[in-house]
Amino acid sequence: MIAITGASGQLGRLVIRYLLERIPADQVVALVRNPGKAQDLVELGVTLRRADYNEPETFTDALKGVDKLLLISSNEAGVRTTQHRAVIESAKAAGVTLLAYTSVLHADISALGLAVDHRDTEEALKASGVPHVLLRNGWYSENYLGSVPTALEHGVLLGSAANGQISSAPRADYAEAAAVVLTSEGQGGKIYELAGDNSYTLSDLASMISQNTEKSVIYQDLPQSEFEAVLSSIGLPAGLAALLADSDAAAAQGALYDDSGMLSALIERPTTPVLDSLMEIVQ
Numbered sequence: 001m002i003a004i005t006g007a008s009g010q011l012g013r014l015v016i017r018y019l020l021e022r023i024p025a026d027q028v029v030a031l032v033r034n035p036g037k038a039q040d041l042v043e044l045g046v047t048l049r050r051a052d053y054n055e056p057e058t059f060t061d062a063l064k065g066v067d068k069l070l071l072i073s074s075n076e077a078g079v080r081t082t083q084h085r086a087v088i089e090s091a092k093a094a095g096v097t098l099l100a101y102t103s104v105l106h107a108d109i110s111a112l113g114l115a116v117d118h119r120d121t122e123e124a125l126k127a128s129g130v131p132h133v134l135l136r137n138g139w140y141s142e143n144y145l146g147s148v149p150t151a152l153e154h155g156v157l158l159g160s161a162a163n164g165q166i167s168s169a170p171r172a173d174y175a176e177a178a179a180v181v182l183t184s185e186g187q188g189g190k191i192y193e194l195a196g197d198n199s200y201t202l203s204d205l206a207s208m209i210s211q212n213t214e215k216s217v218i219y220q221d222l223p224q225s226e227f228e229a230v231l232s233s234i235g236l237p238a239g240l241a242a243l244l245a246d247s248d249a250a251a252a253q254g255a256l257y258d259d260s261g262m263l264s265a266l267i268e269r270p271t272t273p274v275l276d277s278l279m280e281i282v283q
Contacts, residue, residue, distance in 0.1 A: 110255050156206075159202045174263070
């Protein structure tokens with residue numbers, strides 16, 4: 001039995017889709033906070049169980065009979081390390097034989113502010129003794145492509161990444177890699193640095209937008225504090241604005257770059273270029 005936390009989220013649903021291409025549905029357990037909002041997963045034939053990061057006791061029953069667990073990182077910055085530790089403890093008590101964790105690219109050395117929680121979780125995994133594999137996911141292409149409509153409206157793509165190279169891939173590529181790892185043997189102790197095969201700067205992305213639409217778009221680089229202020233001014237919560245600005249600033253230092261090719265090796269095909277993902281938006 002393979003269980004996925006946060007199974008009703010964007011990444012979780014994709015992981016389930018790829019798992020069902022590799023194993024029978026009755027071997028998949030979808031762990032969700034609100035089962036009432038995930039009935040479509042039941043229709044796929046998978047087992048649905050309630051498990052809430054903020055209610056650690058729910059994992060006691062949720063992990064019964066589970067052999068492998070994919071712990072998809074919580075999106076609640078500031079408390080997620082505590083949430084993750086509780087899941088790890090439950091997995092240990094349940095006798096889970098492999099825990100796969102979605103960390104962040106180069107978590108051990110990353111300049112990303114959000115890497116701190118991931119490093120703490122990786123340390124908790126080591127201390128637990130639970131056999132585990134680290135899926136250090138790079139940036140999702142969707143993180144930047146979400147700004148395309150605004151860039152088209154105003155003719156400018158804003159950021160704070162300077163000329164930093166970004167090795168992104170769409171969520172689906174990372175999800176497929178997770179499904180491959182979860183259905184393969186001998187994964188305990190492995191660390192995968194996962195990123196797109198092709199890298200680009202935000203200036204490159206602005207050029208791609210211009211070349212494939214009828215609108216001229218330029219990239220305007222801002223100091224981190226100014227970019228954060230702009231993000232807040234358009235209605236983003238303060239914490240999210242700070243996180244995105246910090247991530248851009250770290251990208252300028254190479255935090256979102258990787259050329260290991262581990263992701264394409266796992267999925268046995270080239271990763272999806274950001275241009276392909278862009279074309280799905282602008283066509």
